[in-house]
Amino acid sequence: MTGMAGGQVEIVELTKRFDDVVAVDQINLHIPSGEFFSIVGPSGCGKTTTLRMVAGFEEPSAGRIVLDGVDMQHTPPYRRNVNTVFQAYMIFPHLNVYDNVAFGLRRRHESKEEVRRRVSEILELVQLGQLSRRKPSQLSGGQQQRVALARALVLNPAVLLLDEPLGALDAKLRKQLQVELKTLQQQVGITFIYVTHDQEEALTMSDRVAVMNNGHVEQVAPPREVYDQPATRFVADFLGVSNLIHALAESAEAEGVRLGLGDFHISALAGDTAARGAVTCLIRPERVRLEPYEATGANRLPGIVERVVFLGHSVQILVRLAVGENVTALISNTGQDVPYTQGDAVQVHLPAEALRVLGSAAGQPPAKTADTDPAAAGAHATTAAGPVPAAETTIGEQ
Amino acid sequence: MSAVQASGPVAGSSGGGVRLRARRRRNWGGWALGAFVVVYLVWSLAPVLIAFLFSFNAGSSRSVWQGFSLQWWTGPASVFNDPEYRDAILHSLLLAGLAVAVTVPLGVSLSIFLGRWRGIASRPASMLATLPLVVPELVLALAMFFLVTKLLHFISLGTPAQVIGQVTYILPLVIVITRGRLASIPSGFEEAALDLGASPLGAFRLVLVPLLAPAILASAIVAFAVSIDDFVITQYMSSTSATQSVPMVIYNATRGSASPALNASAMVMGVATIVLCAAGYAVYRVVNRREEIVLPQASTTEGALGAALGEGVW
Numbered sequence: 007m008t009g010m011a012g013g014q015v016e017i018v019e020l021t022k023r024f025d026d027v028v029a030v031d032q033i034n035l036h037i038p039s040g041e042f043f044s045i046v047g048p049s050g051c052g053k054t055t056t057l058r059m060v061a062g063f064e065e066p067s068a069g070r071i072v073l074d075g076v077d078m079q080h081t082p083p084y085r086r087n088v089n090t091v092f093q094a095y096m097i098f099p100h101l102n103v104y105d106n107v108a109f110g111l112r113r114r115h116e117s118k119e120e121v122r123r124r125v126s127e128i129l130e131l132v133q134l135g136q137l138s139r140r141k142p143s144q145l146s147g148g149q150q151q152r153v154a155l156a157r158a159l160v161l162n163p164a165v166l167l168l169d170e171p172l173g174a175l176d177a178k179l180r181k182q183l184q185v186e187l188k189t190l191q192q193q194v195g196i197t198f199i200y201v202t203h204d205q206e207e208a209l210t211m212s213d214r215v216a217v218m219n220n221g222h223v224e225q226v227a228p229p230r231e232v233y234d235q236p237a238t239r240f241v242a243d244f245l246g247v248s249n250l251i252h253a254l255a256e257s258a259e260a261e262g263v264r265l266g267l268g269d270f271h272i273s274a275l276a277g278d279t280a281a282r283g284a285v286t287c288l289i290r291p292e293r294v295r296l297e298p299y300e301a302t303g304a305n306r307l308p309g310i311v312e313r314v315v316f317l318g319h320s321v322q323i324l325v326r327l328a329v330g331e332n333v334t335a336l337i338s339n340t341g342q343d344v345p346y347t348q349g350d351a352v353q354v355h356l357p358a359e360a361l362r363v364l365g366s367a368a369g370q371p372p373a374k375t376a377d378t379d380p381a382a383a384g385a386h387a388t389t390a391a392g393p394v395p396a397a398e399t400t401i402g403e404q
Numbered sequence: 405m406s407a408v409q410a411s412g413p414v415a416g417s418s419g420g421g422v423r424l425r426a427r428r429r430r431n432w433g434g435w436a437l438g439a440f441v442v443v444y445l446v447w448s449l450a451p452v453l454i455a456f457l458f459s460f461n462a463g464s465s466r467s468v469w470q471g472f473s474l475q476w477w478t479g480p481a482s483v484f485n486d487p488e489y490r491d492a493i494l495h496s497l498l499l500a501g502l503a504v505a506v507t508v509p510l511g512v513s514l515s516i517f518l519g520r521w522r523g524i525a526s527r528p529a530s531m532l533a534t535l536p537l538v539v540p541e542l543v544l545a546l547a548m549f550f551l552v553t554k555l556l557h558f559i560s561l562g563t564p565a566q567v568i569g570q571v572t573y574i575l576p577l578v579i580v581i582t583r584g585r586l587a588s589i590p591s592g593f594e595e596a597a598l599d600l601g602a603s604p605l606g607a608f609r610l611v612l613v614p615l616l617a618p619a620i621l622a623s624a625i626v627a628f629a630v631s632i633d634d635f636v637i638t639q640y641m642s643s644t645s646a647t648q649s650v651p652m653v654i655y656n657a658t659r660g661s662a663s664p665a666l667n668a669s670a671m672v673m674g675v676a677t678i679v680l681c682a683a684g685y686a687v688y689r690v691v692n693r694r695e696e697i698v699l700p701q702a703s704t705t706e707g708a709l710g711a712a713l714g715e716g717v718w
Contacts, residue, residue, distance in 0.1 A: 089600065098593065098597075157600065
């Protein structure tokens with residue numbers, strides 16, 4: 007029996023094929039004990055299949071899963087010290103809350119007193135103490151989610167696997183449970199492997215995030231890093247709205263690279279500044295600044311405001327640059343009116359330190375800025391999956 | 405602004421008119437349907453009631469009322485004292501009990517295998533398993549008769565052959581009922597049980613069987629009712645008069661001179677079946693109330709068919 011110190015997961019060259027479809031393609035992940043690790047990606051990227059292989063419901067076609075130094079290849083799910091919170095909860099409808107939570111303990115033949123003690127302890131932890139005699143059908147979605155969580159946690163597993171556990175809840179409850187889950191994870195210290203398609207959820211809760219696409223791991227890094235320093239265009243696109251600008255990397259400059267956009271020149275300091283030729287640059291909308299048309303200085307491009315959209319917490323402004331590209335700027339709502347309206351001529355300031363070069367774009371079809379459609383962006387990024395070699399995806403402890 | 409105000413009452417009144425008209429029409433439809441239901445109930449139940457009444461006839465006629473008497477229920481020639489009737493009732497109950505005891509476990513295991521097995525042959529196998537459902541019973545009976553008398557000599561005509569014949573006939577019904585329910589149970593429940601440390605057998609016993617309980621119960625009731633009522637196969641597979649079932653006795657008796665004891669025996673079987681079905685239904689309701697599954701996803705046409713069949717039995 008592994009205590010709280012365990013929960014180290016090693017995934018080595020893991021592959022899963024369904025007939026002729028490769029769902030998971032030679033992925034490598036190292037998850038240290040006690041980490042909140044998220045796997046994020048669009049549907050069909052292989053994240054759930056990976057989780058199911060760790061749980062033991064799917065047999066890997068190749069590769070290994072090592073839990074605390076033990077290869078899990080011949081260990082059936084009911085002998086793995088790993089528990090799952092299922093997407094649809096899968097709470098047994100014929101048992102009440104108490105019996106659902108006690109199910110696993112009884113399979114381990116714990117004494118009646120021990121079962122009672124641990125079940126009531128965990129029900130208190132997830133704030134369900136009052137509802138232990140209820141039937142699952144008498145619970146709300148959020149309560150059912152807590153039962154599923156308690157049922158798995160009560161067994162004190164080395165690793166808890168969570169398959170989109172908040173997917174079926176409404177937005178407000180989801181936000182609340184995100185915070186609760188994170189706090190809970192810190193309390194119990196169990197390794198969490200959390201699968202979601204919601205990039206915001208992954209960024210909010212995780213210690214580290216793995217972004218998956220088409221069976222590959224595109225990047226593994228802490229949330230801040232995957233967001234600010236995306237390794238690939240897919241990662242950039244999937245984790246929030248981003249501007250992709252096509253330019254020509256011309257020559258080295260101070261610490262960065264000089265980029266040509268039509269008749270204009272700007273410089274970029276981040277990313278692959280050694281690249282030359284056609285490149286794609288990334289800048290997050292919240293880093294784009296709008297200035298009056300009369301403003302001058304480096305890294306400023308003229309454009310015309312096409313659309314102003316009020317989003318509540320911020321204002322989104324779409325600007326068409328004179329060089330033909332579209333750029334979205336996000337301005338926080340500070341209570342003041344945004345001084346721009348449709349048709350205004352503006353200077354778009356793209357700060358050099360916020361402009362990130364994503365490697366050579368040579369030979370690629372000009373990708374559209376798919377800032378609202380991650381799936382379409384994913385299709386493009388597939389053709390460009392080259393930049394990250396498999397070895398680079400194995401990232402050790404921070 | 406004024407346009408909106410003006411259109412308000414107009415829309416309201418026209419809506420009211422539509423509603424009134426709809427209500428009147430629905431009432432006519434309701435009347436017609438109600439009348440139809442009453443006619444149907446009288447048509448189907450009145451003869452049964454009349455037959456029931458004639459079992460209390462003082463005379464030996466089954467069509468002319470000669471006064472009230474209990475002689476066909478308690479007298480020397482009554483249903484419980486005439487050895488032929490008594491043996492037939494006991495034999496029918498024995499056959500039905502055996503049919504239930506064999507078909508339910510066998511059918512449930514078969515449907516779990518067919519429902520959860522994902523092989524290349526799983527689809528053809530499911531179709532084949534339910535094929536006897538569409539084969540005419542007479543054809544099945546003739547085939548079974550040939551099989552038992554010409555090929556499988558170790559199966560003797562009489563009770564063994566009758567049970568085997570009935571099981572063959574009833575098994576597809578059990579499979580259809582159970583598979584409908586099974587299709588509405590996501591395999592995630594079994595996975596959850598495995599995940600929590602239950603062995604595959606434990607997952608079956610502790611999760612799948614309780615969730616299948618209503619279907620298992622429905623199967624048992626259907627198997628019992630069909631077996632009690634079965635004539636063709638039971639007749640072909642019978643040997644001596646000791647293996648006569650009630651339908652066989654009734655069939656033979658009506659061709660000779662039958663007494664109201666015949667009515668009484670038919671009533672005994674009818675009441676037995678109804679009481680059993682009602683008891684089963686009561687248990688089913690209790691089980692179902694305990695559960696009230698709101699199953700996520702998983703509602704296939706197969707499931708709907710099964711559910712319809714399962715419910716339609718009542």
